[in-house]
Amino acid sequence: MEKEIVLYRTFDSSVEANIVKDVLETNGVPCFLSNEIFSSVLPLTNSEVGAIRLNVFADDVAKADTILSNTTTLSEEKE
Template sequence: MKDEGHIIIFQTFYDPVLAHIVRGRLEDNGIPCFISDENTLAANPFYNQAIGGIKLNIFEHDLEKCRAILAEDTDLANEL
């Protein structure tokens, strides 16, 4: 298996729906990514501030491409 590099947190969200919209947008453009901490917050929403929200994780080498993809979508960029 090829080493893809380091995984970083691209963005954090307090709204799980918005996190999934952004994840879908990136995946539609060929960017592998995943969401973490969503289940923890679903089980206990009071931990939201303590753990820093829901995290969208990407490979570090995709960072600039992710920024460019989201910058193109002005409606989505206004939500972030």
């Protein structure tokens, strides 16, 4: 049986997307980015079309939420 892949989060920054991806993978949550190349070729600020997408398995969403709730990301540091 195939696992369902869901869109977990979107990013405007490739750097932040890769940091969050690395944090999840380091903590055992398989994930991947999509739309990364398109967003660098044609950057569309604040647009779902141009956003970098972080995808995870539906079964891992709760685990990802827990991991990221205990992690400071770049956008949170700016606030």
